[in-house]
Amino acid sequence: MKETSKVFWISVVIALAFVIWGVIAPTHLGETMDTTKAFFLSQFGWFYQLAATFFIIFAVFLIFSRYGKIKLGKDEDKPEFNRVTWFAMLFSAGMGIGLLFFGVSEPMSHFMNPPMGEGGTPEAAKLAMRYTFLHWGLHAWAIYATIALILAYFKFRKGLPGLMSITLYPILGERVKGPIGITIDVIAVFATIFGVAASLGLGAQQINSGLSYLFGIPNTFPVQIIIITIVTVLFILSASTGIQKGIKYLSNANMGLAVLLFLGVLFLGPTVFLLSFFVSTLGEYIQNLPSMGLRLAPFNEERASWIQGWTIFYWAWWIAWAPFVGTFIARVSKGRTVREFVLAVLIIPSLVCAIWFSVFGGTAIHLDINFNTDIASQSLETALFYMYEQLPLTGIFTIVTLVLISTFFITSADSATFVLGVQTSHGSLNPNNFIKVTWGILLSLSAIVLMISGGLNAMQTAIIVSAFPLTIILIAMCISLLKEFGNEVKAFKKPKTK
Template sequence: MEEKKPAAKMKDKTVFYVSAGIALVFVLLSLLFTEGTSAVFNQLFAIITTNFGWLYLVAVGIFIVFAIGLVVSPFGKIKLGKDDDKPEFSNFQWFSMLFGGGMGIGLVFWSVSEPIMHYLTPPMGEGGTQAAQELAMRIVFFHWGLHPWVIFAIGGLGLAYFQFRKGMPFLISSAFYPLIGDKVKGPIGKTIDILAVFATIFGVATSLGFGSSQIATGLNYIWGIEATPMTISIIIAIMTAIFTLATVSGLHKAMQLAADIKIWLSIAFMVFIFVFGGSVYILNNFTNSLGAYLQNLVGQTFWMGNVEWVNGWTVFYWAWWIAWAPFVGQFVARVSKGRTIREFVIAVSLLPSGFSLIWIAIYGGAAFNLNAISNGAIEAAVGADYTTGLYALLQQLPAYGITSILAIFLIVVCFVGAANSATYVLAMLTSGGDMDPDKKLRGGWGIAQGLITIVLILVGGTSALKVLQTASIVAAFPYMLVMLVMCVSILKALKADYNESQGLINSKELNNIGSAQQAVEGQE
């Protein structure tokens, strides 16, 4: 087996070379032709959102229907692993890890600012009213609730099923074996993996850009350091050095400690804001918002009543989640071996989304409550600069001098944790699915992520966050098509698997879908 591993790495260097080459070209062209790169991004954004914004909504609707179908169908009993495999983690450990996966830079960044922004400029009706507030909370629940985690569940299912049950490499392309057979080892399969790499790079770059912008805003809020694109770039460079060093040094205990700190600090902030931000108001707001969200779930999924608003918000979010599907999907897949498909889809879709809704209800509810008490202080801050939302909220609460610094620390921990995990996934995708990729490869992708995020910040200038959103939408578009085809491939594999288990499959079909492991052994 030791002699085969280098050969397995050799066959996948095409994915690495092409991905790294395109990333390098992108960085160089962006630095040399900054204005031109920005113009190209804007043009691509206009083309995709104008002509295909509806497709993002339809695609995510299909993912939800597909997920529900898996849960209620006989396929839900199929294990992510061999029939006699047991779960690697207890239910409590598994649930804890899924909850941990639901926390990140995005929630910290948007949980105050987004509700206030929709309140001030709603997609329908008059802003600044009680009706606008209720609509705002419903929209934020919609963007951060069930939909993103269904996307992650589909992405994770494609990885977990073909890795743990069929013994194929931990690659996105493996999920297409039922449709294209051994072509997953050729140009088609490599193209799929390359698209996954770029969806991950730009999806994570968007998150890193948001996180670094919020850190810069915090430094400005607390110490008066101006939050310029250069300041943000320096923050990204420092954070990149930290998580890259952690990655190549194998500081697993340090990263686990950081993850534990993130979870407990996040919970502490939620309790603190709930207690001092108006607990009764928050509970009333949560109850009303949850009811409105569930009541309008189907209609909101396909709503295009305000095309410009939908393209700027919902389409961006769906693209962002799709871009994160290889990354988060890999995480939820790796901790779910031995679970049935029904268990996997229900848990991954509902547990983290439930945590996200509670988080948003606390932060958003407290923001509206304290905004009213302070005569509009929070909406004034968000209206001037929406990256300041969290600090504007904390400023209305006790111990602001301490909580503001802890907030920056929480963002840093989320930043480093997400980037470290994404670096691992990128290395895995470009090393033939090696679940323990080379440290140098991990380090290289860590540096690449930092450089690409800095380039996007510099290209965008004062509109950096808009460029980050645009990059995410553009990178996610081809991967959205990949995920739609993936659903067809998964369904075909599950049908053959179920028929085989029931003794209904014929020999020809068994040979066609058959053992993907033989294909893997053949290429070694």
């Protein structure tokens, strides 16, 4: 069997065409993306809201269903990684750079410009954190958990290739091996490219901001290209070592650095306030989860625009990341039961994200309310570093953050090249280095093109558009899983013949 697939060559050609378009006519690409983004947000916001809610309901159903004892693998299989390493790997791939980029900037943005009511008030502060929990909590991890579970089940229990298309075999039969299957896998590849490219762009911007703060290096686009180039070389070297070495060791290093950074801000900041803020806001988040998760504000254009720009964008981003994060989490989760898997992937990361935002965002809000530090006026990429200026050990915090962003950058891109390799090499769990290096280069070029064409706005457009057809595929995968679960239960209950 040839290592590369038709999906690989089709995807590479389309990806190169996109890159060339962005290089030759960045303005035209940016304008096209702006028009497309406006259309999808205004016409299909309801669809993304319903889809994100569906994945939460589906994940909770799996936890309490009779299928919870089914193992993701053969009955005798044991987990390949211990729980600490497993958690570190899925978390580094699943959130990574976003926690650092948005840890301060998102709560502060919502604090000054809340989805309802007046900004800059204690009520706005609680509302800001509640909606940040919404965007980074159960909805996101329900999407990841569901797709990862489906991929792991069909790969390790059924022994099928680790492809998105093959999970639809119970519905489509042999048709998944033809043009329909190729189309499904190409859509998954491009959702992954755009989702990860957006994170790489954000990471480069924030590394540049940190270097500018520390060393006075200009915060410019050419510098960000240099940063992306350097990190690209590093993550390609990491990817070439395989998942047992590069990603595993870097993920554990990420977790250690993140814990140190978190504890430093917690204990040097307003500790008691942060813990109280976390507990009270978590309760409000759980209490208001259904209404927040389905809110669209059809009678208020301004509030509807806020929801489209934040909530709908996040649902599309997590869906776009689902093939990437789902394939990666599936790869490292062999041997776990359905119930253990969904509980761990759904609950633990959601809580960690909530605590993280409470500490970083809560510290910034506390400083602005009580000391008029004006962190809210900073840009998305500089808000974190400006907050550090208000705390002791500013330089140490900044250096640790830059190292952590870089390692998150590497692990996210490293994991993405592995996943793209799997999806474009017939589902092989050990894609060759040629495939991984090709995707590593194209990921970086895509990030640069999106930054040229309109920065964060262009990244949002690419994510929202690529997530639309993928959402339909993911829902079909859930139906396919239930059908196969039902067949397995029937086979188990069927009396054995002599």
